Amino acid sequence: SSHEHKLNFRQSKEACLSYIQDALLQKQWKRAAEFLTCYVESLEKDYSREQIGPSEMIWRIGTEILWHHSQSSMKEFNCFMEQMKTLGVKRYLKVCLEHVFHLLCNGQIDEAYQNLSLAESWRFGEQTAIQDKEMKLIEAYRGLLDYYSWSKQKNILLEHSEDGFSDLAVEQEMHSYFRKAAVSLKEIIKIPGVWDIFVKCYVDLLEFYGDHNEARQVLNEYAYNSKFPANPNAHVYLYQFLKRQGESKKSLISALKILHDIVPSHELMIDFNTMLQKSKKRKKHLLGLEVIFAALDYAGWKENAKAWSCLARQVKQIVTSEKHLDWIKQEWNSRKDWWPAFHFSRFLAKRNWQENESLSYEKALVAGILLGKDCKYFKYVSHQGCKAQLKRFRMLKKFVNRHNPVYLRISG
């Protein structure tokens, strides 16, 4: 590589930054600090044409170093953040917010709250309007901390009431926190975005004070308003709320249906499948089958005995009734090329048998039906099971043998 023997300020600082970057990536905090020390004089030049100027660089890099460096204290960190706040008025609220996050990570809730309150009261000409989004976030987090305080008070109150005390002061404080929290949280969730934690807390507040209508509205908005980004959690929260409210199975199912569409591998799919199987409608049973098959497409579910037992139960039921074998055929069609290697290899048979007998039982049933009694998985597991003289495996073997023709019809 040819080394330039010229050097100017800009090139020198660019080189410095790349050394800092390397050091950060390798977690060499001392070395990063060493080079940052040389970089800071960039502050004396104004790079208003650049996308990211030196002041922003120094803020971000300095934060990383101070957060991770073994010899750095929280006091130093805070002192640094205060300096950074003075550096760029256009970034003031952002720096405040990130500072607050760090304080929260460090468990300094009170300091975080103070900083948030201070930031909330900041006004700076037209900058206030420009940094409106950050301001909303700051209010929201302050509201969140108010919620946290409310929660603490609530617990104290519950404890006291158990002991037979009634504490008016605590109650009043609790209500005041509620009001503060509710106002801020309500504001932020109006804006399209991902506000899981704010929504959860707000709904919790509403439910406590009995405003279920408002809660339902909030959750519906959050889940169904197309302006908001697609968020599986929104549907989960709605489902959980509806469940708590004792809503009908119909509404629960419709809530979970969307979740299945977005995240077929979601953990609630087992509940969903169970619910669908219990339904009286035939279409629901088909959906249930689709749901459980889809969930088991994902590697995270491979060893989930409960999921397999759901599938096994449905398959068994269908096979026994000899109705709707075409359902299985349809579901199996797109999977027959890869599920055998994915779920039903001999290696997995051995492992499943060793580690989780129930799992192997359920899987063997499914394998036996879908792939026939001669498939590796079924043969191995049923053999082992019978060898171990376990009754249910003997039953399994009989069952699969009896229904072997089904396999032929499915695979055709």
Place this chain on the structure above:
Amino acid sequence: RDFNERCAQCSEVNWGLTDGGRFYCRSCHNVTEKTREVVNTDFITNSRVQTISKGSRKQEKNDAGCEWYICEGFQLVLKKQAEALEALGVCPQMKDEILCNFWRCYLQKSKQAYCKRPAGETVKALSECESSTDVDSDPERPSLLHLLSLSESEGDLQTDCSFASSVSKVSDSTSVYSGSVDGSLYLMKNQKEKLTMTMPMTLSFCYMALLWLREPITLSELLRFVVEGHVPYLNVFQHFPEKMKLCGLDLRIFCVESWPVYEEVFNKMHELAAFLDLPRFPDITDSCFLHPDMLCMKYLMEANLPDELHNWTCRVVKKIGIGEVDFLTLMPGNKSTRKVKYDVLAAAVIVVVLKLLFLLDDHYEWLLSEFAEERNKNNTEGGPYFEFKKWYEVVKQSLDVEQKKLDEERAKYLWRCEKPLFYSVKNKSKVLKRRQMVVNLQSQFGKLSGSVRRAEKPNPSSFQLSWSEENTDGSCFHRHSLKGVLQEKCGLLTAMNPDYWLCTVKLCNEKLCGHLAHYREVEFPQSYHFVLGLFSFLLRIQPSYIHDEVCMIEHKLFNKKLYKKLKYNTVLRK
């Protein structure tokens, strides 16, 4: 010192300056009417100048600073540089006589001092510039606003036009454009007419003086000392006296934010020598440090090559006549001779010698090395034969280490200094605040840097790589023998290598494209590239410049053969 008239009252010649800028006789306190017309260089250099302080004048008046001219500033810079060079071992003559005289001559020739010109002219010229909004009066002269918006040192706080619009004149002779009297005029002068002084040119002055005295410092060394901080250049203005306020356009003149470039300093020096109408410089003879024979010896040592190679460099030097006094000595204004870069020339000679003996085609040198290795294994008497491979490994390792250090130094280079710079009094507080913050952050993160404290600048040394013969690991090749690559023919030692490859068959026209040849790494053997890289590192200069000299030398060396070939080609074509 220049004012040598006798005092009217007491006939003594013992002058000082009052606050008002008039001369007064120190012996009898007779104040004259003579004001400072000509730039009195004593004002700065002669610290014994005393002033009568009128009792009523308070110190704060001095806060406004004094009137100073740009060339006074440069004079200070040169003085500092000369002092530093003296500390490095250069003879005191340089500072007291040579550099001084060069500078005075320059001032005279460029009509900035030592000539008849009323003091009011500068001011008049300045106000002329400001009042002429009609740019067409001199299309080549850039407008002040234009100058302000450009910035060499880009992005300095407030270089935009909002600053320009806030200008107001403080007094008749100083404006807020600059702390100096003629800062703005200086930048607006048509730069083609005369050589306007710049910071890089201060180094040209130094080099010129060093060359005149034939001091043992090459230009590449001088520039290296500058970068390493042994010769003041970067931030030298922090040594200006308090009274000389630096701001506004002065910054564009005195603030440096790039390392000096060899070519620029070199070319300016030659322009300067011609401009000053200097006579032929003192002869560079073969006992001078700058003579290729001497420099080759030094570079051979530094490159860890065998001393025996020196015989060969001397032979090449002699053969092509580059050791001749007339070739080496600078004759200012002579446009026909090629300007000699002593350091690059010596390095190029060594490269050519290496090519002569080792071919450096990525095959032959390794072959020779294998033979030498065999011989060294079996025969340990009579000293080792030089093995190219071993040399390559040892040198490459050291070179990589040093290069890595240098790369880090480049990234860690600090450009600013204690003295804050501001364009106008308006943004002074902002600048000071920023400076304070920088200092705080440096302190905070400096502590977190661990035990690696920013080392004091290393002692200046002439050698960047050193090899000790006391090392038993055989990593020093100075005493190694070239017997492995030489053979005797008719009583003469010649190279075993019968071949040679030319870097280029035809030389370019340097005046048209700036180079004699164009060096692209991929077109040449790796060994050649390595050797160029080694000297490139030592001289802190691009490999292409060494390559140019190599081409030049080769063409001189093989002149006859090339000439014959050309003739043959033309004959064929007919």
